[in-house]
Amino acid sequence: MNKKITVILTDPQYLIRLGLKYLIAENEQIQVVAEAITPQDLTKKVFDYQPNVVIMDYYNSPIFSKADIQYILDTNPKTYVLIISSDEDRDSIFEVLRMGVNGFLTKHCDKDEIIGAIYATAKGEKFICNSILNLVLEKQLCDASKATKRDCAPSKLTKREIEIIELITQGLSTKEMAKLLNISHHTIYTHRKNILKKLRINSASELILYAIKTGIVET
Amino acid sequence: MNKKITVILTDPQYLIRLGLKYLIAENEQIQVVAEAITPQDLTKKVFDYQPNVVIMDYYNSPIFSKADIQYILDTNPKTYVLIISSDEDRDSIFEVLRMGVNGFLTKHCDKDEIIGAIYATAKGEKFICNSILNLVLEKQLCDASKATKRDCAPSKLTKREIEIIELITQGLSTKEMAKLLNISHHTIYTHRKNILKKLRINSASELILYAIKTGIVET
DNA sequence: TGTATTATTTAGACTTATTCTAAATAAAAA
DNA sequence: TTTTTATTTAGAATAAGTCTAAATAATACA
Numbered sequence: 001m002n003k004k005i006t007v008i009l010t011d012p013q014y015l016i017r018l019g020l021k022y023l024i025a026e027n028e029q030i031q032v033v034a035e036a037i038t039p040q041d042l043t044k045k046v047f048d049y050q051p052n053v054v055i056m057d058y059y060n061s062p063i064f065s066k067a068d069i070q071y072i073l074d075t076n077p078k079t080y081v082l083i084i085s086s087d088e089d090r091d092s093i094f095e096v097l098r099m100g101v102n103g104f105l106t107k108h109c110d111k112d113e114i115i116g117a118i119y120a121t122a123k124g125e126k127f128i129c130n131s132i133l134n135l136v137l138e139k140q141l142c143d144a145s146k147a148t149k150r151d152c153a154p155s156k157l158t159k160r161e162i163e164i165i166e167l168i169t170q171g172l173s174t175k176e177m178a179k180l181l182n183i184s185h186h187t188i189y190t191h192r193k194n195i196l197k198k199l200r201i202n203s204a205s206e207l208i209l210y211a212i213k214t215g216i217v218e219t
Numbered sequence: 220m221n222k223k224i225t226v227i228l229t230d231p232q233y234l235i236r237l238g239l240k241y242l243i244a245e246n247e248q249i250q251v252v253a254e255a256i257t258p259q260d261l262t263k264k265v266f267d268y269q270p271n272v273v274i275m276d277y278y279n280s281p282i283f284s285k286a287d288i289q290y291i292l293d294t295n296p297k298t299y300v301l302i303i304s305s306d307e308d309r310d311s312i313f314e315v316l317r318m319g320v321n322g323f324l325t326k327h328c329d330k331d332e333i334i335g336a337i338y339a340t341a342k343g344e345k346f347i348c349n350s351i352l353n354l355v356l357e358k359q360l361c362d363a364s365k366a367t368k369r370d371c372a373p374s375k376l377t378k379r380e381i382e383i384i385e386l387i388t389q390g391l392s393t394k395e396m397a398k399l400l401n402i403s404h405h406t407i408y409t410h411r412k413n414i415l416k417k418l419r420i421n422s423a424s425e426l427i428l429y430a431i432k433t434g435i436v437e438t
Numbered sequence: 439t440g441t442a443t444t445a446t447t448t449a450g451a452c453t454t455a456t457t458c459t460a461a462a463t464a465a466a467a468a
Numbered sequence: 469t470t471t472t473t474a475t476t477t478a479g480a481a482t483a484a485g486t487c488t489a490a491a492t493a494a495t496a497c498a
Binding site for chain 1: 233234235236237238239241242303328329330333387388389390391392420421422423424425427428
């Protein structure tokens, strides 16, 4: 009757994976069916195993990007994502929660909270650990108009804009970019202006930091 | 004749402790004799058990202060400290290394590296994992606060130049920097030119990446 | 299908940022 | 003290970036 809850682990920290594995091994209702290291690896294994839960880290410089998480959620309706975050950085928490993940823990959570979160996530319920919950309550996800606007995050960047960000972080000058893309240097400026506006930032430095944080570029 | 290596664990993250415990349990030569949560707890247990190795986290807001580490090292000559750092702590790496800890890992290290580090640390040898080692080698900077010079390579960059880098990575414009430092904007340009020349790079982007890599600035 | 929306592209006039050359002054080391 | 290194600066020339405003291309929508 009660089928086991199947789980895929993706945390890049070996010790965390090991700890989780033993923790889960103590519970007969939950079974780790695979571990994944790369996004490609993960999407393949999610497809193969159709797990109930993917347990995933979320660092400042995530190995698994938001797009990866989104893709998994979109293509596997029965698979839910449980984030175990290493930090309590507010901004990334809200970003992740908006993506539609079901569980959110920190690595300071104890055994009961972790097991509880796995059960809840597998059922498609939300589970957010206390320390995170406090943060969430402090600053409501969307302050005022939640009914119509489900989009209080900074506007999404277009493909071209992300391309420009990549080139910027590679240190290319505006002219070089224009030449490379065979477009006017004015276009580059326009894109950049829109990027800074969308991200509500003011400088190339912040842009690069953003790119690193969101995993657009590798450090 | 081969006595077991005795270890005390102090990491506040439950999963990390659990992972370490199971990892160590697989190795007959190493034995966890205690776990400690608070500094008082730790100093008492170190005194009681006289372990070969104390495995300790080091976060940005450490539960165990530098003074705690120093105290343990000073009062227990046969006890060595192995730091397992979360990788966000780049700035503090150098601080910790100067304190005289013997081992330094990140939580991304694998089993072999961890076991190897415990062995090395227990013998009083140095063990620094590869990712940290690279950082150490890359960073040719002494911090401004009169660090002992033998501990880090002589700085290629001057104090002022590092100051400029910090401001650049904070996203300040040249004019803002000039105003802040009460110097001509030309001076800023000169510094920047020299910085780029010294680091053999060509753009602000690369400079920011450099600053992030070497821990001048946090991501 | 046509229409609205969004993304991508561009120019010209204008402003600001940066480089170059070259050197003076200050601080530290030999 | 002398020498070296660090920090500072200016003026002229050049390059980079901004602003306004809009055209075109691609996509979603009904």
